Amino acid sequence: MAAPVISPEIDGLIQLLAKLPGLGPRSARRATLHLLKKGSSAMEPLARALTEAAARIKPCGICGNLDTEDPCHICTDPRRDASILCVVEEVADLWALERAAYKGRYHILGGVLSALDGIGPDDLNIAGLVDRARAPEVTEIILATNATVDGQTTAHYITDRLQECGVTITRLAHGVPVGGELDYLDDGTLTTAMRARRPF
Amino acid sequence: MAAPVISPEIDGLIQLLAKLPGLGPRSARRATLHLLKKGSSAMEPLARALTEAAARIKPCGICGNLDTEDPCHICTDPRRDASILCVVEEVADLWALERAAYKGRYHILGGVLSALDGIGPDDLNIAGLVDRARAPEVTEIILATNATVDGQTTAHYITDRLQECGVTITRLAHGVPVGGELDYLDDGTLTTAMRARRPF
Numbered sequence: 001m002a003a004p005v006i007s008p009e010i011d012g013l014i015q016l017l018a019k020l021p022g023l024g025p026r027s028a029r030r031a032t033l034h035l036l037k038k039g040s041s042a043m044e045p046l047a048r049a050l051t052e053a054a055a056r057i058k059p060c061g062i063c064g065n066l067d068t069e070d071p072c073h074i075c076t077d078p079r080r081d082a083s084i085l086c087v088v089e090e091v092a093d094l095w096a097l098e099r100a101a102y103k104g105r106y107h108i109l110g111g112v113l114s115a116l117d118g119i120g121p122d123d124l125n126i127a128g129l130v131d132r133a134r135a136p137e138v139t140e141i142i143l144a145t146n147a148t149v150d151g152q153t154t155a156h157y158i159t160d161r162l163q164e165c166g167v168t169i170t171r172l173a174h175g176v177p178v179g180g181e182l183d184y185l186d187d188g189t190l191t192t193a194m195r196a197r198r199p200f
Numbered sequence: 201m202a203a204p205v206i207s208p209e210i211d212g213l214i215q216l217l218a219k220l221p222g223l224g225p226r227s228a229r230r231a232t233l234h235l236l237k238k239g240s241s242a243m244e245p246l247a248r249a250l251t252e253a254a255a256r257i258k259p260c261g262i263c264g265n266l267d268t269e270d271p272c273h274i275c276t277d278p279r280r281d282a283s284i285l286c287v288v289e290e291v292a293d294l295w296a297l298e299r300a301a302y303k304g305r306y307h308i309l310g311g312v313l314s315a316l317d318g319i320g321p322d323d324l325n326i327a328g329l330v331d332r333a334r335a336p337e338v339t340e341i342i343l344a345t346n347a348t349v350d351g352q353t354t355a356h357y358i359t360d361r362l363q364e365c366g367v368t369i370t371r372l373a374h375g376v377p378v379g380g381e382l383d384y385l386d387d388g389t390l391t392t393a394m395r396a397r398r399p400f
Contacts, residue, residue, distance in 0.1 A: 005294070012249045013249045020217075029295065031223070046247075049209070051243070054244055
């Protein structure tokens with residue numbers, strides 16, 4: 001890749017694309033060649049989209065969602081239930097839950113507590129969550145951090161911090177994924193699903 | 201992804217990134233979020249690199265390489281051996297062979313013959329190759345198309361077309377990859393390597 005045969009303009013593009021998650025040096029080269037073969041008709045719209053996103057997209061000061069408006073259009077939408085806040089790690093989780101017909105509002109932490117990565121409570125937007133939980137209209141906080149060790153540790157920590165706020169704290173149900181086969185599930189999920197069994 | 205919760209500026213970026221080879225819809229979303237989290241410092245250099253590449257990179261009229269100059273700097277480099285042409289399918293193959301200390305020149309076909317995809321000789325830069333092979337300084341043509349069925353069919357077709365040009369036609373050696381384990385090799389490669397065995 002550092003071979004002088006690749007012109008600096010091409011190499012620069014490869015290096016920048018290789019920084020994207022999911023693209024290594026080889027796939028960045030493939031993506032670059034794909035763009036160069038397509039020519040301006042592929043590269044210019046992408047350049048414009050990047051410039052526009054860089055200029056217009058900003059995090060929402062209330063929930064942390066990414067939008068052209070601040071506050072974002074979920075926080076300002078009067079049709080959304082202001083009494084429920086769903087706490088997620090990242091914007092991608094908000095996008096996922098939007099596909100699940102959730103109609104409350106969100107709070108994005110910006111990550112999870114992680115002793116290994118040196119991420120403490122002050123690195124996440126937890127203080128903002130406590131402030132929002134104190135608002136009289138908020139009655140329920142759904143903790144929808146990932147079902148990983150760090151995600152669950154973060155959920156427990158937040159539960160402690162919200163103790164004084166007088167809100168109901170809930171979390172997503174654990175269990176067998178819809179369409180999942182028992183034989184392929186880990187024991188922890190199966191045990192949880194068995195314990196949490198419901199009347200048929 | 202079509203959920204209205206994602207602003208059109210973000211969605212446009214996701215759609216464009218998802219068109220790159222190696223990035224599906226999910227990884228395009230991840231890459232977009234990565235860029236949005238990094239902000240302008242990640243998006244503007246990429247936008248600039250794309251704009252610059254779109255404006256300055258063009259195919260070489262002689263060999264088909266991508267460069268800011270036409271003819272490209274390999275075709276114009278007097279230190280490179282003008283008597284040998286290495287025929288490859290794509291620019292990526294040229295980049296790969298540049299890592300192999302090859303010091304001749306190249307000819308990029310722009311693909312391979314493929315009855316399935318409806319790609320015939322006129323869709324590839326074969327006429328240009330025949331013209332170049334007729335030049336008195338050219339004495340050897342290395343056929344370095346991929347060792348796939350289509351790549352080998354293309355190599356055979358080119359051999360026929362170059363018959364009258366009076367050049368030596370060679371191809372890359374087949375055999376056991378350096379560092380490869382015999383047990384993991386396919387039978388075809390092993391058979392070829394055995395037949396082409398050399399004195400130790």
